[in-house]
Amino acid sequence: MTTFAVHSTPVGDVLLVSGDEGLVTADVLRGDEQERDLYALLARLTRSLRTVIGRDDDGAGQVRRQLDEYFAGSRRRFDVPLDWRLVQGFARAALQQVCDVPYGQTAGYGEIAAMAGHPRAARAVGNACAGSPFSIIVPVHRVVHADGTIGGYGGRLEVKRFLLELERAAGE
Numbered sequence: 001m002t003t004f005a006v007h008s009t010p011v012g013d014v015l016l017v018s019g020d021e022g023l024v025t026a027d028v029l030r031g032d033e034q035e036r037d038l039y040a041l042l043a044r045l046t047r048s049l050r051t052v053i054g055r056d057d058d059g060a061g062q063v064r065r066q067l068d069e070y071f072a073g074s075r076r077r078f079d080v081p082l083d084w085r086l087v088q089g090f091a092r093a094a095l096q097q098v099c100d101v102p103y104g105q106t107a108g109y110g111e112i113a114a115m116a117g118h119p120r121a122a123r124a125v126g127n128a129c130a131g132s133p134f135s136i137i138v139p140v141h142r143v144v145h146a147d148g149t150i151g152g153y154g155g156r157l158e159v160k161r162f163l164l165e166l167e168r169a170a171g172e
Contacts, residue, residue, distance in 0.1 A: 002049060003056035004042065007064045010071050010166075011159045014135070015041055016060040017053060022081030023063055024049065025133035028159055048086060067136065073170040076103035078137045090118060091128035098129065101142040104171035106164070108146045122146075130154050136163065 002019040006029070013034055017024040025045065029037045046053055062080050069075035084092055097115040101107045107115075109122040109129075118124070129140035130152060141163040145151045153160035 002051050002053045003059045004053050005056055005059045005064070006038065007060070007067060009067055009136075011136075011162055014067065016063050017042075017045055018060050018063070019049075019051075019083050021083035021085070023060070023134065023137065024083045024086065026063065026067075026135050026137045027133070028135050028156065030156075063137070070136070071166070073166070080137065082134060082137070086133045087128075087131075090116065090121065090124055091131065093117065094121075094125045094128040095132055095134070095138050095140070098132075098138055098140055098143060101139055103139075104167040106142050106144045106148075109143055109151070110146055112143055126151065139163075142167075 002017065002024065004015060004017045007014050007016055009028075011028055012031060013029045015025065015027045015029055015038060027041055042053055066075055066078050066080060070078070087095060093116040094112055097112050100115070101112075109125040110119065112125045113119055113121040116125070125143065129143050132138055132140045135154075141153060141160045143151070150157065150160055150164065
């Protein structure tokens with residue numbers, strides 16, 4: 001059974017979709033367009049997963065708890081089961097490597113590409129990060145340009161800055 005819940009965080013509401021294998025997606029909804037964003041995301045996921053997604057306001061308890069701990073500064077790594085079926089091939093390998101970037105640190109797109117076995121695939125890492133279904137949970141916000149500039153975050157640079165600052169401040 002695949003269900004969704006919406007969880008409030010300091011960076012906005014996060015759509016959490018879970019299935020039998022674990023978390024399918026964690027997507028930060030866009031401020032003033034949240035309701036439209038929510039329904040668009042659910043429609044896309046319904047087509048991709050070929051299943052009905054039911055609402056469960058009490059669902060995703062483990063993910064909710066870990067998100068709250070993360071934003072409180074007491075959690076540095078997520079350990080919820082992830083359902084990777086929306087991510088294939090190199091994108092999946094790259095995102096799995098991103099999980100190893102330590103809390104409060106950053107890695108370049110090229111570094112992640114090398115870790116995933118394709119050192120010349122920095123742009124593909126950027127695409128994988130931009131398309132990650134696991135916002136915050138898989139810390140793509142920790143992946144930056146080689147010159148140290150923060151790069152993109154699905155058009156949500158303020159969220160990326162917030163997450164990087166949160167981790168920097170908690171590490172001091």
